Amino acid sequence: MRKWTYNFGLGRSEGSASDSALLGAKGANLAELGSLGLPVPPGMTIIADACTWFHEHECHFPDTLLDQVAKGLNQIEESTGKRFGAAHNPLFLSVRPGTRVPVPGMTGTVLNIGLNDQTVQALAKETGDVDFAWSTYRRFIATFADLAMGLDHAVFEELLEEKSGKSAIANNPGLSVEQWRQVIEAGKAIVLDEMGETFPQDPQEQLWAVIAAAFKSWTAPRAEAYRKLHSIPVDWGTAVNIQAMVFGNRNGNSMTGNAITRNPKTGASGVTGTFLPRAQGYELSTGDRAPHQISERGRKEAERTEMSLEAMLPEAYETLEEMTQKLERHYRDVVELEFTVDDGYFWILESRLARCDIRARMRSAVDMVHEGLINREEALTRIDPLELEQLLHPAIDPSVEREVIGTGLPASPGAAAGEIVFNAEDAVHAAKEGRRVILVRSETSPEDVYGMHAAEGVLTSRGGLTSHAAVVARGMGIPCVAGAGAVRIDAEAGTMTSMGVTLKKGDHITIDGSVGQIIRGQTQMVQPELAGDFAKLMEWSDAVRRMGVRTNADTSTEARVARKFGAEGIGLCRTEHMFFEENRINVVREMILAEDEDGRRQSLEKLLPMQRSDFIELFEIMHGLPVTIRLLDPPLHEFLPKVDSDVAEMAERMGLGEEELRRRIEAMHEFNPMLGHRGCRLAISYPEIAEMQARAIFEAAVEAAKSTGAPVVPEIMVPLVSLRRELDYVKARIEQVADDVAKETGVFLNYLVGTMIELPRAAFRGQEIAQAAEFFSFGTNDLTQTVFGISRDDAGGFLTTYRQKGIIEKDPFVSLDYEGVGEIIKLASERGRAGRHDLKLGICGEHAGDPASIHFCEATGLDYISCSPYRVPVARLAAAQATIYEGATPKAAVY
Ligand code: ADP
Numbered sequence: 059m060r061k062w063t064y065n066f067g068l069g070r071s072e073g074s075a076s077d078s079a080l081l082g083a084k085g086a087n088l089a090e091l092g093s094l095g096l097p098v099p100p101g102m103t104i105i106a107d108a109c110t111w112f113h114e115h116e117c118h119f120p121d122t123l124l125d126q127v128a129k130g131l132n133q134i135e136e137s138t139g140k141r142f143g144a145a146h147n148p149l150f151l152s153v154r155p156g157t158r159v160p161v162p163g164m165t166g167t168v169l170n171i172g173l174n175d176q177t178v179q180a181l182a183k184e185t186g187d188v189d190f191a192w193s194t195y196r197r198f199i200a201t202f203a204d205l206a207m208g209l210d211h212a213v214f215e216e217l218l219e220e221k222s223g224k225s226a227i228a229n230n231p232g233l234s235v236e237q238w239r240q241v242i243e244a245g246k247a248i249v250l251d252e253m254g255e256t257f258p259q260d261p262q263e264q265l266w267a268v269i270a271a272a273f274k275s276w277t278a279p280r281a282e283a284y285r286k287l288h289s290i291p292v293d294w295g296t297a298v299n300i301q302a303m304v305f306g307n308r309n310g311n312s313m314t315g316n317a318i319t320r321n322p323k324t325g326a327s328g329v330t331g332t333f334l335p336r337a338q339g340y341e342l343s344t345g346d347r348a349p350h351q352i353s354e355r356g357r358k359e360a361e362r363t364e365m366s367l368e369a370m371l372p373e374a375y376e377t378l379e380e381m382t383q384k385l386e387r388h389y390r391d392v393v394e395l396e397f398t399v400d401d402g403y404f405w406i407l408e409s410r411l412a413r414c415d416i417r418a419r420m421r422s423a424v425d426m427v428h429e430g431l432i433n434r435e436e437a438l439t440r441i442d443p444l445e446l447e448q449l450l451h452p453a454i455d456p457s458v459e460r461e462v463i464g465t466g467l468p469a470s471p472g473a474a475a476g477e478i479v480f481n482a483e484d485a486v487h488a489a490k491e492g493r494r495v496i497l498v499r500s501e502t503s504p505e506d507v508y509g510m511h512a513a514e515g516v517l518t519s520r521g522g523l524t525s526h527a528a529v530v531a532r533g534m535g536i537p538c539v540a541g542a543g544a545v546r547i548d549a550e551a552g553t554m555t556s557m558g559v560t561l562k563k564g565d566h567i568t569i570d571g572s573v574g575q576i577i578r579g580q581t582q583m584v585q586p587e588l589a590g591d592f593a594k595l596m597e598w599s600d601a602v603r604r605m606g607v608r609t610n611a612d613t614s615t616e617a618r619v620a621r622k623f624g625a626e627g628i629g630l631c632r633t634e635h636m637f638f639e640e641n642r643i644n645v646v647r648e649m650i651l652a653e654d655e656d657g658r659r660q661s662l663e664k665l666l667p668m669q670r671s672d673f674i675e676l677f678e679i680m681h682g683l684p685v686t687i688r689l690l691d692p693p694l695h696e697f698l699p700k701v702d703s704d705v706a707e708m709a710e711r712m713g714l715g716e717e718e719l720r721r722r723i724e725a726m727h728e729f730n731p732m733l734g735h736r737g738c739r740l741a742i743s744y745p746e747i748a749e750m751q752a753r754a755i756f757e758a759a760v761e762a763a764k765s766t767g768a769p770v771v772p773e774i775m776v777p778l779v780s781l782r783r784e785l786d787y788v789k790a791r792i793e794q795v796a797d798d799v800a801k802e803t804g805v806f807l808n809y810l811v812g813t814m815i816e817l818p819r820a821a822f823r824g825q826e827i828a829q830a831a832e833f834f835s836f837g838t839n840d841l842t843q844t845v846f847g848i849s850r851d852d853a854g855g856f857l858t859t860y861r862q863k864g865i866i867e868k869d870p871f872v873s874l875d876y877e878g879v880g881e882i883i884k885l886a887s888e889r890g891r892a893g894r895h896d897l898k899l900g901i902c903g904e905h906a907g908d909p910a911s912i913h914f915c916e917a918t919g920l921d922y923i924s925c926s927p928y929r930v931p932v933a934r935l936a937a938a939q940a941t942i943y944e945g946a947t948p949k950a951a952v953y
């Protein structure tokens with residue numbers, strides 16, 4: 059005979075947590091709780107296959123199921139000492155459908171099955187609460203009519219209100235039994251009128267109608283649409299749990315509550331949560347009565363009451379603590395549960411892994427390692443690396459109330475408070491006076507950057523996550539809320555209006571760039587806490603991970619931040635950044651616009667000390683660690699003057715006519731600069747530029763080694779190579795300069811020359827190129843552009859369309875395209891290592907800060923990843939997780 063039902067909570071459970079395919083998630087959870095010896099109200103689960111059978115047989119139940127449910131029911135009756143449908147001491151049942159994975163649109167739980175004209179009186183007597191018993195009966199009729207008969211709940215309530223008056227709807231209206239009887243009769247009459255059938259008094263009939271309704275809802279249109287959308291096969295079906303009801307409102311010795319094994323905000327150990335004396339589960343969520351705290355632990359003195367479970371009923375508290383500890387030891391994680399005490403008996407209605415804040419998750423993971431519950435590797439896998447980023451910035455104190463006056467996009471994480479200013483000048487002015495400001499603009503442009511530097515945070519009403527404000531703020535590490543469309547900014551008048559609130563220049567606001575909120579006033583902040591649990595988890599990550607983690611840093615500020623966050627060197631320093639600085643750009647322009655090599659060399663002479671001093675600073679900050687410096691990469695015309703006044707100024711500086719200057723600028727125009735005169739092509743046309751940069755690097759390395767005593771190993775990176783001969787040519791120049799500097803200074807430096815792999819040809823010729831290169835660094839931004847043939851700057855529009863139309867799932871510029879770009883990285887790695895067995899492999903694109911891409915890097919055997927400073931802790935953890943999941947043996951990083 060086929061086994062259709064599985065008992066739970068009857069001494070032993072017949073299933074377990076792993077049986078969710080058979081029993082549905084809820085049934086499997088109830089079975090597991092039962093096997094743990096925890097008190098779940100006894101019941102049985104009808105397996106999901108019964109649902110399939112039901113639909114294959116024109117909505118009939120197999121006879122064997124009828125028998126098995128009858129037998130299971132007898133056992134429930136025996137164990138509870140109550141009888142289903144009896145006039146005295148009746149048993150009531152709940153029917154809780156449960157699917158393998160959540161499917162919205164399914165029928166929900168039906169409580170109190172078995173209520174009828176007779177049993178309602180028994181319930182009233184037992185609970186001593188006439189209103190509760192009768193209003194439960196009324197609610198049961200309404201629910202039953204809705205789910206099992208198809209009478210819309212709202213229609214029922216409306217008609218009932220018409221017939222019996224408003225009082226019939228209220229929860230505890232204080233009616234007499236006679237008045238209640240009239241309400242119920244009215245309800246029954248409505249069902250008969252509307253549906254042409256009577257509400258069944260027979261508990262068995264009620265039970266089977268509810269089971270049938272649950273099965274039917276599996277194939278009803280709403281659930282079906284969802285199943286199709288998520289490819290959930292129809293033959294998974296739904297399981298149905300039949301369970302004895304328990305009553306948290308039976309008497310003074312009853313209650314109901316939600317408990318969590320640890321504090322979900324702080325992670326502190328000890329059970330927390332809320333409860334309501336003499337109440338049923340649903341009352342916890344209606345908010346009609348304020349619940350009490352389970353424990354006083356961790357609460358501020360002022361918030362303490364004598365009403366906690368711990369204080370009121372120490373014994374019940376102890377029982378709860380025992381149970382939660384048992385659950386935690388079993389699941390080895392923070393668990394939340396719903397419990398009911400029925401006349402002094404403790405029952406657990408369900409449990410699940412708790413949702414906790416990142417801080418709580420970190421603390422509980424670390425504590426659980428110390429408690430011996432989990433090992434370090436498990437602790438590391440409990441944390442979502444991306445969530446760490448929010449910890450690196452100041453945040454709004456979680457205990458304060460926020461007066462949110464608008465929302466926008468969470469464009470750069472962290473929170474900041476300050477006075478409102480509407481332009482960059484005011485920001486700089488205020489900052490000089492030591493006042494903190496938030497720069498509020500409709501959007502920002504390069505002219506606003508100095509104002510952004512002076513501001514604590516930026517708020518814009520236009521633009522998306524890749525808008526100027528967003529990108530620059532992220533780079534600076536200041537919070538930004540972008541694209542707050544409902545905020546009206548009148549910069550002239552000096553006002554901003556949002557959600558009916560108008561604020562003036564000088565008024566205080568707070569922005570939360572982690573969630574995109576605009577908050578009125580100056581809100582209390584908490585500063586980043588990089589010690590404690592965070593430090594512990596980072597330390598464990600470092601011990602586990604195989605790959606090195608470096609940073610992409612162009613400035614000393616970025617380098618300092620990254621080192622503080624644990625970067626093990628710089629994997630990419632873009633030298634062009636240094637060229638853009640205020641006092642240098644004109645010299646750079648002179649150099650570019652010079653007529654011949656001599657002219658260029660003169661300007662390069664002036665640039666040399668500037669570059670050198672930049673590198674000294676970087677090398678001093680990164681002392682003892684490797685620093686990869688990329689030679690000049692962008693097409694030169696990016697540096698040229700664009701506006702008329704700048705052109706005129708340049709012409710005067712160079713003693714040229716404006717016409718002549720314009721001609722020279724015009725001559726540098728390119729149709730497709732991304733694929734034009736850039737990268738190593740510049741070093742080949744103008745080797746003197748590469749020579750100047752190499753000299754600056756070597757002289758700085760000598761200098762910094764003297765000042766710090768811990769030399770850096772400069773790694774010079776030649777960009778955009780596709781032919782080995784390109785690399786050979788540039789490398790020869792670099793080596794010549796190294797020799798010269800060694801002779802001049804008497805110091806022989808350790809240094810490496812390598813290349814970026816960002817063109818498919820270089821990847822294919824990896825073996826040959828590796829013979830000339832000591833390292834490869836995958837520049838996955840350009841590599842994605844060149845493998846796809848998509849220009850990133852132009853991709854925004856159509857990639858969004860691609861995503862909407864399901865052509866691609868993810869933006870390949872955000873998450874590495876394993877199949878194409880990834881394949882090429884693998885190939886280049888293999889070929890490169892065939893050309894040079896100890897070739898160092900790294901990645902320095904945006905992808906190096908993306909946890910999913912980091913897993914790919916681990917699987918491909920890269921030596922290090924290099925990401926933006928604020929992603930360094932994210933990458934450290936993600937790299938550790940990747941090592942754990944790849945099962946690789948951790949070894950000392952070979953970066
Ligand atoms: P959901 O999936 O909507 O959470 P549940 O099956 O967990 O559905 O039931 C919802 C609520 O019904 C429970 O949280 C609890 O308050 C109540 N409930 C369910 N079964 C019982 C029962 N056997 N005794 C008392 N209350 C119950």
Ligand code: MG
Nearest residue numbers: 167396407408
């Ligand atoms: Mg539930």
